[in-house]
Amino acid sequence: MVGFTAAAVLLFIGSFKFELFDVVPLALEAIINAVDDGIVVIDPGGRILFVNDRLLGRLGRSEEDLYARPLSALSPELAERLEEVRQGEPMDVSVPGSVSTYQVKTTPILDSEGSLTSELLTLRDVTEEREYSERLRMANVKLSLLASVTRHDILNQLTVVSGYGELLARGRTQASTCQEYGRRIASAGISIERQLRFARDYQDLGREPPRWQTAWEVVSKGKELGLGSELRVNTDLDGIELLADPLLYRVFSILLDNTARHGVHATEVNIGYEKRDGRISIVYQDNGAGVALEDKERIFDLGHGKGGGLGLHLAREILEVSGMHIHENGGPGGGARFEITVPPDRWRQR
Template sequence: MEDRTVPDGFPTWEHLLNPGVSWIVWTFEDRLGFCLLQGESSLTSSKGCMEIEKVFPPDIAFLLHEIVRDATEMVPGEAKRVALAIPGTDTGWPCMIFRLDTDHFTLSWLNGGNGDQEKDFCDLREHLRNEKAIRKANEKLNYFNAIVRHDIMNLMMGINGYMDIIDEIVDDEEIHLLIRKSRDLGERVRRVAELTRTYQDLGNRPPAYVEVAPVMEKIFERHEFSGKIITDVQVNGLFVYVDRMFDAAIYEIVKNALQYGGEGVKIKVFALKVPEGMALIIMDSGPGVHPDFKERIFSRTYEDRRGYGLYLALEILDITGAAIRETGTHGEGARFELIFPPDAYRFGP
């Protein structure tokens, strides 16, 4: 299990998903290993055991982790029919997973040689057809979202124009005060409408492994942060499996640090093993978060927040099963922990 290369003669990952091929899978704290069951007609010479991540592309490896993770709810001796289906495509493979004991499973890739197995392929085609329909519906919703946003912005321009006219022809301080409050509300409506532009693609593309260090550096180099924060990034080689809008989640955390910590705030980024998997730590030298607000700051209805940033960061991470929490000490700085399960991170090129 220590060798980082696939041995000569080991089947390609596509071959390993052929109908009739069976594996024994065992789980470790942060990875999956598998061996081929002996007796497979075309694979009898492949006796080695490998890690899932060393043989399969990252997206396929992640889906295999998902299948096994879901199967941990099964009792030993239980079996069920599942499908490894690639989001955004019409590609998939049906299989049976059987739980042997706490850490061991078998996966048998199904063939279409008899009537019973043909049903599995029908189920898989139905799954892929449903996935395509959902994608298409999301595309239409995004298009509708853009239309509604455009109309809202046009209406707000008209409302602001009428308020300007009223402001000029009325000479009453109380009315001027009401106009200013109305403009403030109008500005909030505009910001919410703009927010829908930023996040309308959330979850539209399949997740992927993303290297953390370049994402952090790219965020820190943005004009609004450049020269205003002091950074210390210690996550070289760390990849996390996230939605493609992961950088937007990081942006919101960094913006939060600058908002509350002010110019010159120090931000340190590093990784730490935790019982749930791996924690990406982003801590700053600002005032920190009061204990009463540690959970409320991630709520959509939190009244004292400045925007929806941390709530949306939580939603972006949740797409791939990651989580976020604040564990800093009030008065000493904020500490955000982004928690990734064992099958959603790795180190390496």
């Protein structure tokens, strides 16, 4: 708010106490052209008297385009909502010719007798603040959803552990049944561990800056950490490097896990790339049962599927943070085929 306050107070005091508009107009113009905020002065009838150079430059307009014209020539939205702004609450508006969002405040300029001579509008560029606020809001929504799903799934698994543990504690169970109960308890424990690992990775996402990573090394690390160690993985990534979040390897561990869990008799995975219009697509193809048509988009939703949709949702989030996108486009019965689209500035080949 410094820009708002400084510009408004300077012009108000100067015009009211020292008749700055009359005494040192050149000095005043130099000052208001130097401030970072956009400044507009309108007469009591709403016609534009002055627009500072900073705002003109941002809009690609000239003073001649706007002088003596109604405020709507600068911003129809601002002209329409000016009375609301005058009530004292800062308001966000858009200005044609600029992709920025501006917060507007007004300051009346009075003569020595208290009569209104003109009105000062200060427009502060709040685009980055609003984008940051929106990202923060979305992050909170996602974290809230994550906490809800994780809590629900862990409680379900703890119910399994508690139930089978209680049956075992009674001590009247046959050995074969005890083994089955033990396997189910162990499976529940693995599921809880997976949930907590997912929450940790989600929390760490985006904390570190992106870095260049050799694609085949990323795939190799993903295989080491995933459940797909029994799968035959063929890579043809030919010196491809990707600029991505350090968690990129988790994308491939998740895809391999997905094939191992749901790929029904899948034994092999091929990972290669295709170049298109300066971009590349990293293509992951297995020889499993494939993905049903109605699930091709839903598999990336948090909470979808037998495993709660955690893995593929996290894979998509890691890629989105890195400016990449993933979708599944395998044919019926032809195995799962995941395609990761990488923009031109996010890959290179050595």
